[in-house]
Amino acid sequence: MRRFIPVIIAGWACLSPLQAQDKPVYLDETQSLEQRIDDALSRMTLDEKIAVIHAQSKFSSPGVKRLGFPDLWTDDGPHGVRPDVLWDEWEQAGQTNDSCVAFPALTCLAATWAPHLSRLYGESLGEEALYRGKHVMLGPGVNIFRTPLNGRNFEYMGEDPWLASRMVVPYVQGLQSKGVAACVKHYALNNDEEYRHQVNVIVSDRALHEIYLPAFKAAVQEGGAWSIMGAYNLYQGQHNCHNATMLNKILKHDWGFDGVVISDWGGCHDTDEAVVNGLDLEFGTWTDGLTMGATNAYDNYYLAAPYKKHIQQGRYTTRELDEKVRRVLRLFYRTTMRPYVPLPADSQRPRPVGFLCSESHYAAALQIAQEGIVLLKNSPIPSSPLREEPLPLLPLTVEKLKAFHEARISNEAPIPEPCSPTRSLLMAVGGANILVVGENAIKMMTVGGGSSSLKVQREILPLDGLARSLAGVWGSEVQLSYARGYVGDTVQSYNGVTVGRSLYDTRTASELLAEAVEKARQADVVIFVGGLNKSDGQDCEGHDRKQYGLPYGQDALITALAEANPRLVCVNISGNCVAMPWADKVPAIVQGWYLGSEAGSALASVLTGEVNPSGKLPFTWYADLSQCGAHATGSYPGTWRADHAIIDETYGEDIYVGYRWTDKERVKPLFAFGHGQSYTTFQIGHPVASSHAMTSVTPITITVPVTNTGERAGAEVVQLYVHAKRPAVDRPQKELKAFQKVYLQPGETRDVKLTIGIEALSFYDETIHDWQAEPGTYEALIGNASDNILQKMTFKWKE
Numbered sequence: 001m002r003r004f005i006p007v008i009i010a011g012w013a014c015l016s017p018l019q020a021q022d023k024p025v026y027l028d029e030t031q032s033l034e035q036r037i038d039d040a041l042s043r044m045t046l047d048e049k050i051a052v053i054h055a056q057s058k059f060s061s062p063g064v065k066r067l068g069f070p071d072l073w074t075d076d077g078p079h080g081v082r083p084d085v086l087w088d089e090w091e092q093a094g095q096t097n098d099s100c101v102a103f104p105a106l107t108c109l110a111a112t113w114a115p116h117l118s119r120l121y122g123e124s125l126g127e128e129a130l131y132r133g134k135h136v137m138l139g140p141g142v143n144i145f146r147t148p149l150n151g152r153n154f155e156y157m158g159e160d161p162w163l164a165s166r167m168v169v170p171y172v173q174g175l176q177s178k179g180v181a182a183c184v185k186h187y188a189l190n191n192d193e194e195y196r197h198q199v200n201v202i203v204s205d206r207a208l209h210e211i212y213l214p215a216f217k218a219a220v221q222e223g224g225a226w227s228i229m230g231a232y233n234l235y236q237g238q239h240n241c242h243n244a245t246m247l248n249k250i251l252k253h254d255w256g257f258d259g260v261v262i263s264d265w266g267g268c269h270d271t272d273e274a275v276v277n278g279l280d281l282e283f284g285t286w287t288d289g290l291t292m293g294a295t296n297a298y299d300n301y302y303l304a305a306p307y308k309k310h311i312q313q314g315r316y317t318t319r320e321l322d323e324k325v326r327r328v329l330r331l332f333y334r335t336t337m338r339p340y341v342p343l344p345a346d347s348q349r350p351r352p353v354g355f356l357c358s359e360s361h362y363a364a365a366l367q368i369a370q371e372g373i374v375l376l377k378n379s380p381i382p383s384s385p386l387r388e389e390p391l392p393l394l395p396l397t398v399e400k401l402k403a404f405h406e407a408r409i410s411n412e413a414p415i416p417e418p419c420s421p422t423r424s425l426l427m428a429v430g431g432a433n434i435l436v437v438g439e440n441a442i443k444m445m446t447v448g449g450g451s452s453s454l455k456v457q458r459e460i461l462p463l464d465g466l467a468r469s470l471a472g473v474w475g476s477e478v479q480l481s482y483a484r485g486y487v488g489d490t491v492q493s494y495n496g497v498t499v500g501r502s503l504y505d506t507r508t509a510s511e512l513l514a515e516a517v518e519k520a521r522q523a524d525v526v527i528f529v530g531g532l533n534k535s536d537g538q539d540c541e542g543h544d545r546k547q548y549g550l551p552y553g554q555d556a557l558i559t560a561l562a563e564a565n566p567r568l569v570c571v572n573i574s575g576n577c578v579a580m581p582w583a584d585k586v587p588a589i590v591q592g593w594y595l596g597s598e599a600g601s602a603l604a605s606v607l608t609g610e611v612n613p614s615g616k617l618p619f620t621w622y623a624d625l626s627q628c629g630a631h632a633t634g635s636y637p638g639t640w641r642a643d644h645a646i647i648d649e650t651y652g653e654d655i656y657v658g659y660r661w662t663d664k665e666r667v668k669p670l671f672a673f674g675h676g677q678s679y680t681t682f683q684i685g686h687p688v689a690s691s692h693a694m695t696s697v698t699p700i701t702i703t704v705p706v707t708n709t710g711e712r713a714g715a716e717v718v719q720l721y722v723h724a725k726r727p728a729v730d731r732p733q734k735e736l737k738a739f740q741k742v743y744l745q746p747g748e749t750r751d752v753k754l755t756i757g758i759e760a761l762s763f764y765d766e767t768i769h770d771w772q773a774e775p776g777t778y779e780a781l782i783g784n785a786s787d788n789i790l791q792k793m794t795f796k797w798k799e
């Protein structure tokens, strides 16, 4: 089918002027998009209209063959282009041409706090999708991180509506600049996975509009998203895939969304609600499309034969149907029919070109991973008897490794005085030796986790990335060894994708621990690479995590390693925060996320110091679950109704999600939202405002000088939070309203300009069902983490 289009284009190109006048309006690119849609709609039969609003296979829906509209192909999303599955099943088709580049998971992207990298992410993914013939990418996800137990947080952009909004817009724009539609998901309130089809969320209008909707709204209004995915869960007792308030009122009426609402796979449950409550395109209603029905089971979809029958029997006119088809046609023109959409004058080619696994995509994946890695902790430790100054454990430079080696050797055999011959003594006993411990150092993380699982052309594992450093920055003076430490999940394949390296190990937990501890005693530095993985009940779709603590006895292992060797770096791989009861026993902690194809290279570059870390946490890292509002209020996971059909989950913490909650409750999390260290130091200077009085039409711009006061290049994220002084309504202590990442050479100073307008002061007023700002005094709090405010500036707002 897809081959049909170039034939048509070529055909029209050869027409004589007279024949060109006969070109139907729907194919005439000189006509407006809406005129062409009207014309196409007027030519379509009832069957053709019904056909385009529901799936014909697991991931495709039909076009209109008679009129030359190709089929529409969707695919997951959001971290790379999922391998093809069989026509009617989730099972992988086993193609040999669908390996992809895996980009870092969206929590990592959010942790870059770099909207330009989000644009790069979207563009690169769009090129991979184009090559694979996919027209709609099922992503990005912007559900808010409400509880760290949510199995799908790794696919989202953190806890803060402003950060998620700024990061989602360029992703959508970048992807769609390639002619591939974003399908922003899961709209909305899909904030946990457990019982996702049955959870009925009860949330105040204020929390809905201030916390849970802004990123979706930004994706629609600023990003111009061409499609959106309804969520599985319920709101106001109605499933979100056909929810009158969510879809008709908020999305389509209030926000003016002109794209297509696609049901999450199997999220549609009722023909009447689907017809009238704003669903446009139904997907995934049954997992096995052919055997569930007598003929073609797709005919039995809620928006297929049952809907057609209702129309034929007069229950509905074609008013709703035409509206749905109009939206689907608009999506066709934006994607599959793209050559017919007028192109900007400066456009060089008729449509963007796809590339699969190109070096530029690997480069993008690497850069995003490097900038997203967060250095959570880096304490100084005694380095060597030859130096008085303790040094931060990271980065692990050759000089530092040698110093640690000296220290260890000298502990074992006292250093002779004076110390000058020590270095030669050192070399005599061999170079520095690094021990890597942990399953996540050798486990592929692009495989597993649910619908975002990928089949990659390559994935550099952390151990392999570190081993490559031996050929580069470390050289032959450093040796690397490995101990498993624990056995987690040894399953070798997921959805037909097999992981490269066998994880099978028959040793007992105590044997593994003993081996790791013994080797740690002999090592100059130990790098532990553990955390969660993509197995069910961890960072995985379908269920939530069962516990906040690390699985597989890792806490005991880390504690034992810290006792055996004080030079311990802990690299945590996860899309969520986890309990770290050992945090004060470990000098260096790195948050490694799910980093995609270049995971090992990115981690190694940060650990060795080749790259200076600049990621900042996109969520609050709680010491324990009692610090999180959803758990402190006892509102997660909700209460089952008597018939056990629905579980009501009242968001008891209301607008106080993440740092808004810890600020209010005055609890100190383990690591605050926005926190992330660097190998250099920065000074955030005195802010100067364009005015100290804001009005509804004049925003203020605050200029802040930032200086790199250290000895190496690095990047800092300047964060601006707004605090309302003496508000009449309940307000969070502070809310993020502007930020900018700035890249600085040693000694360099740059001015960062942060602009805020009335929106930054506004709250959602439930009495008027709209946003409004209170006149009064506000403070701009400026710092480099939500718990490290370095500058304050007061200003007023008058109506």
Ligand code: BGC
Binding pocket: 076, 077, 138, 185, 264, 265, 451
């Ligand atoms: C997930 C979606 C995904 C879809 C198709 C659903 O189970 O919730 O995020 O896009 O499957 O794989």
